[in-house]
Amino acid sequence: MKPRQYLPLAASLGAGAVVATATAADLAPYALPGHLLATCVMATGASSMWLARHITDLLTGASDRCPECDFSIKVSGVDAAESRRWQEAVADHPRHHLPH
Numbered sequence: 001m002k003p004r005q006y007l008p009l010a011a012s013l014g015a016g017a018v019v020a021t022a023t024a025a026d027l028a029p030y031a032l033p034g035h036l037l038a039t040c041v042m043a044t045g046a047s048s049m050w051l052a053r054h055i056t057d058l059l060t061g062a063s064d065r066c067p068e069c070d071f072s073i074k075v076s077g078v079d080a081a082e083s084r085r086w087q088e089a090v091a092d093h094p095r096h097h098l099p100h
């Protein structure tokens with residue numbers, strides 16, 4: 001994994017940890033059974049981690065589109081050479097689906 005790819009992962013893990021901790025702190029006064037507290041903390045933490053990961057992918061990714069049809073891909077965390085290879089692969093994909 002390249003160093004630039006660590007930032008989205010670290011951001012998503014951090015967001016998940018912060019939300020999970022906040023959820024645990026919010027629910028602590030209610031004295032919930034351990035399994036219910038763990039379920040709530042894991043659900044909110046995982047959801048926040050997933051959302052943060054998708055937001056960072058949207059902000060850091062690049063989209064390549066076939067010039068002849070509506071096929072497209074989205075890549076993130078790649079260098080210029082690898083991005084160029086993906087552009088060529090998208091432009092030369094085997095089956096073009098013409099828009100209706």
Ligand SMILES: [Zn+2]
Pocket residue numbers: 066067068069070071093095096097
């Ligand atoms: Zn195409």
